[in-house]
Amino acid sequence: DAALLHTLRLRGAPFIASLPDVSEGLENRIFAAAQACRTRETLIQTVKTKRYAYARISRILLCALLGVTKEMVSAHNAAPASYVRVLAVRDASVMSALAGAAAVPLVTSAASALYPDLDAAATGVWALSQTAPPYDKADRDFTQRLLI
Numbered sequence: 001d002a003a004l005l006h007t008l009r010l011r012g013a014p015f016i017a018s019l020p021d022v023s024e025g026l027e028n029r030i031f032a033a034a035q036a037c038r039t040r041e042t043l044i045q046t047v048k049t050k051r052y053a054y055a056r057i058s059r060i061l062l063c064a065l066l067g068v069t070k071e072m073v074s075a076h077n078a079a080p081a082s083y084v085r086v087l088a089v090r091d092a093s094v095m096s097a098l099a100g101a102a103a104v105p106l107v108t109s110a111a112s113a114l115y116p117d118l119d120a121a122a123t124g125v126w127a128l129s130q131t132a133p134p135y136d137k138a139d140r141d142f143t144q145r146l147l148i
Helices: 002-017 027-034 040-046 054-066 070-078 091-100 116-128
Strands: none
Touching: 002 027, 002 040, 002 054, 027 040, 027 054, 040 054, 054 116
16 A cells, blocks of 8 residues: 555656546546545545546556556557466466467566566565465566466
8 A cells, every 4th residue: 555655646647647547637536535545445435436437446556556657558559469478277288288279479487578577566566465475475476487
């Protein structure tokens, strides 16, 4: 909660306006709520309306934490998928079948991913919400092998 609120307060309304799904002055509503609220949940409840759904606000806030902008999303959507990142498979034979049928390369580690920094940042944010090892470690993208 503190990291999110700090990001919103520090970067301001122009930064919030650069996030995906932000339009029609929503950045001002989010920025004003970030000044007054002390938790993510309170922030979402304050910003949420019939027009701005809970899920939309949650996505915007995650993008704020990760620094994902409209430009990044547009650039990503303009290009065809260059790889598929596999996180886990039920058994090794599935992986070999996938590799044979895939039209694009299969990536099993963050080091080979297109946006390794963004993948690692997302894992780090998720790890903040975890309490049990090894899930509370921020560097799991680079240390954990493919789950089979």
